[in-house]
Amino acid sequence: MSGVGLDPRTAPTFPMAAKTMLGDTQLRKNVRHATDVIQAKRARVVAEMPDWQQLREAGKQIRQHTMEHLDFYLEEFEANCTRAGGVVHWARDAEEARRIIVGLVKASGSDEVIKIKSMTTEEIQLNSALEAAGIHPFETDLAELIIQLGEDRPSHIVVPALHKNRQQIREIFQKKMNLPELGERPQDLADAARMFLREKFLRVKTGVSGANFLIAETGGVCVVESEGNGRMCLTLPETLITVAGIDKVVPRFQDLEVLLQLLPRSATGERMNPYNSIWTGVNAADGPRTFHVVLMDNARTEILADEEGRQTLNCIRCAACQNACPVYRQTGGHAYGSVYAGPIGAILTPQLQEMKHAQSLPYASSLCGACYEVCPVKINIPEVLIHLRNKVVKQNTAGVAGFFDVEASAMKAMAMIFRSERRFRAAQRLGRVAEGPLVHKDGRGEGWIGWLPGMLGGWTQVRDLQEMPKETFRDWWEKRAANGR
Amino acid sequence: MGVDGSAGSARAEVLRRIRAANGGAADGVAARVAWEGVTREYRRSGTRVRELMLELLEDRLRDYDATVVRTAGGDVARSVARMLAERGVTRMVVPVGLRAEWLPSGFEFVVDEGLSAGELNGFDGVMTGATLAIAETGTVVLQNVAGQGRRAVTLVPDYHLCLVRLDDVVETVPEAMARLQGTAELATTFVSGPSATADIEMTRIKGVHGPRFLDVILID
Numbered sequence: 131m132s133g134v135g136l137d138p139r140t141a142p143t144f145p146m147a148a149k150t151m152l153g154d155t156q157l158r159k160n161v162r163h164a165t166d167v168i169q170a171k172r173a174r175v176v177a178e179m180p181d182w183q184q185l186r187e188a189g190k191q192i193r194q195h196t197m198e199h200l201d202f203y204l205e206e207f208e209a210n211c212t213r214a215g216g217v218v219h220w221a222r223d224a225e226e227a228r229r230i231i232v233g234l235v236k237a238s239g240s241d242e243v244i245k246i247k248s249m250t251t252e253e254i255q256l257n258s259a260l261e262a263a264g265i266h267p268f269e270t271d272l273a274e275l276i277i278q279l280g281e282d283r284p285s286h287i288v289v290p291a292l293h294k295n296r297q298q299i300r301e302i303f304q305k306k307m308n309l310p311e312l313g314e315r316p317q318d319l320a321d322a323a324r325m326f327l328r329e330k331f332l333r334v335k336t337g338v339s340g341a342n343f344l345i346a347e348t349g350g351v352c353v354v355e356s357e358g359n360g361r362m363c364l365t366l367p368e369t370l371i372t373v374a375g376i377d378k379v380v381p382r383f384q385d386l387e388v389l390l391q392l393l394p395r396s397a398t399g400e401r402m403n404p405y406n407s408i409w410t411g412v413n414a415a416d417g418p419r420t421f422h423v424v425l426m427d428n429a430r431t432e433i434l435a436d437e438e439g440r441q442t443l444n445c446i447r448c449a450a451c452q453n454a455c456p457v458y459r460q461t462g463g464h465a466y467g468s469v470y471a472g473p474i475g476a477i478l479t480p481q482l483q484e485m486k487h488a489q490s491l492p493y494a495s496s497l498c499g500a501c502y503e504v505c506p507v508k509i510n511i512p513e514v515l516i517h518l519r520n521k522v523v524k525q526n527t528a529g530v531a532g533f534f535d536v537e538a539s540a541m542k543a544m545a546m547i548f549r550s551e552r553r554f555r556a557a558q559r560l561g562r563v564a565e566g567p568l569v570h571k572d573g574r575g576e577g578w579i580g581w582l583p584g585m586l587g588g589w590t591q592v593r594d595l596q597e598m599p600k601e602t603f604r605d606w607w608e609k610r611a612a613n614g615r
Numbered sequence: 616m617g618v619d620g621s622a623g624s625a626r627a628e629v630l631r632r633i634r635a636a637n638g639g640a641a642d643g644v645a646a647r648v649a650w651e652g653v654t655r656e657y658r659r660s661g662t663r664v665r666e667l668m669l670e671l672l673e674d675r676l677r678d679y680d681a682t683v684v685r686t687a688g689g690d691v692a693r694s695v696a697r698m699l700a701e702r703g704v705t706r707m708v709v710p711v712g713l714r715a716e717w718l719p720s721g722f723e724f725v726v727d728e729g730l731s732a733g734e735l736n737g738f739d740g741v742m743t744g745a746t747l748a749i750a751e752t753g754t755v756v757l758q759n760v761a762g763q764g765r766r767a768v769t770l771v772p773d774y775h776l777c778l779v780r781l782d783d784v785v786e787t788v789p790e791a792m793a794r795l796q797g798t799a800e801l802a803t804t805f806v807s808g809p810s811a812t813a814d815i816e817m818t819r820i821k822g823v824h825g826p827r828f829l830d831v832i833l834i835d
């Protein structure tokens with residue numbers, strides 16, 4: 131059974147959790163290694179693309195456009211999916227989504243389901259709900275299997291078990307699969323998982339998946355993956371239940387030409403991930419006979435209503451921002467107290483919680499801008515962070531005048547800076563001057579900031595912040611381009 | 616599931632919230648016009664001459680350990696025989712509609728007419744055609760049509776031999792999507808290399824659940 135999901139309502143605040151994680155050197159080593167590898171791969175395959183910036187711009191516009199016409203595209207998706215033999219359900223919140231899915235599994239006559247890795251099912255803590263109803267969920271993604279057998283929790287959107295190394299994985303498999311002789315080469319571990327799960331794939335009659343994209347024009351659903359476990363869950367069972375946030379819709383089939391270029395290169399540093407599956411409703415001779423889609427809101431419409439926060443919904447869950455974030459790379463994912471970790475978690479989680487929980491997350495960032503640089507759909511995460519900090523301050527100080535007003539107006543000023551690229555650059559340059567008095571050098575001559583004023587102090591209480599690089603990445607990049615590389 | 620009171624109201628409520636957030640209901644005609652206005656300055660077509668494009672495809676496929684050979688139209692069966700012998704496989708499943716002249720003698724080919732997953736599991740491999748291939752990403756695209764078959768068939772066996780006609784190779788992803796537009800509703804699978812994972816210390820491991828080996832024959 132999987133451990134209890136990460137729940138922002140009960141998780142310790144980020145600074146407290148981060149402090150614990152920082153003491154776990156093995157974890158930090160594992161996370162550092164994994165993110166280094168993905169980042170290097172990503173950089174290589176992105177550099178191959180002469181039109182990367184044009185793709186990012188198109189990706190951003192497609193996502194923005196979708197959100198502006200979201201009701202139209204959801205209804206179009208529903209009509210086309212239904213016409214093709216699918217059944218569409220709507221859920222206002224996690225509770226409702228869980229109830230629908232548990233009901234559908236029961237109606238399928240199965241007390242077991244095979245599952246594809248899906249952050250949405252993590253978000254709604256579906257596994258606990260299934261177990262409570264006497265249904266056994268089998269995770270089939272290798273990383274999710276490691277998490278489930280290890281009674282652990284995911285710590286990364288794309289590679290949920292990246293905080294574990296092979297020895298740790300081997301111990302889990304030896305114990306839970308009853309394989310005392312198991313070797314520790316990655317291939318041995320993958321073979322063990324293949325044996326363990328193949329039997330489930332061939333037996334279990336009901337599958338549960340998330341979705342990467344819902345295509346309004348055709349009613350089709352697209353899932354991208356690497357291992358083939360996704361394809362197993364999508365094609366072998368008799369009943370397939372797909373749950374997706376309402377933000378997953380894209381207008382037309384053609385839009386995949388942009389998103390299928392942006393996503394794999396950003397997520398795993400591959401030109402294309404090994405498998406993309408696109409299916410539309412049911413086909414009597416291919417795949418499940420019964421297909422359900424659950425369209426879930428769960429506070430997404432609240433985010434949509436927030437003018438500055440709504441760009442959060444453009445996210446395609448590639449995790450590039452996590453890999454690039456110096457804070458995430460130090461703490462790993464669990465410190466965020468939510469299934470969405472790293473920069474995207476820092477902005478998404480508090481908003482999914484309607485700003486009632488996880489209020490320390492908007493502070494879990496050094497605002498270095500690395501997340502914005504790598505985001506394939508150009509979500510301005512620093513801008514949203516500042517906006518949310520402002521909201522947190524407002525919520526916490528409603529009716530209290532004085533000191534907090536200064537903080538609030540500082541946040542407003544920063545929000546304004548992040549909205550303009552020109553101002554952002556100027557501020558970065560200024561920041562390197564202004565931070566001067568706060569920096570002290572460590573033994574290796576690297577500069578660290580041990581203390582920051584005001585609310586930013588929440589972060590530096592437990593963590594020294596590395597000083598800003600002498601040259602911003604943008605400055606460096608432009609100089610490099612100007613010199614003809 | 617029937618639309619009982621509460622399910623119906625969930626739909627109405629979510630749509631109402633979206634419209635409130637967006638300041639009104641979206642208009643389908645306006646949406647279509649706005650969609651046309653999305654800036655698409657990325658590459659819509661390839662720039663390489665055909666030979667270089669084919670080399671790129673071979674390169675990308677080999678990058679993932681596929682064996683790639685080119686063969687003339689009349690020589691397909693001989694190439695298939697050589698490839699199967701090299702892989703040491705003998706018992707193959709094939710989809711309905713795969714061209715008979717592509718099948719060499721000396722091997723067992725069983726046509727999939729709704730085999731169970733357990734039965735598919737018993738084959739050494741599967742051999743199919745492809746709708747198209749994308750050079751830049753090293754991808755073959757399969758659809759549920761004659762010669763390519765059901766999705767499960769190319770998934771369960773441990774080895775996949777894929778036959779691609781050179782006329783069906785495009786350079787970029789946008790060209791591929793444009794070709795697929797007319798058949799967008801068919802079950803479609805993009806395959807780029809064999810099944811793989813990097814979940815253990817970011818080491819690429821082949822074949823967790825899908826076929827561990829993928830080979831491609833390009834037919835002139």
Ligand code: SF4
Nearest residue numbers: 445446448449451505
């Ligand atoms: S915010 Fe951007 S970079 Fe981060 S996961 Fe989402 S799409 Fe990827």
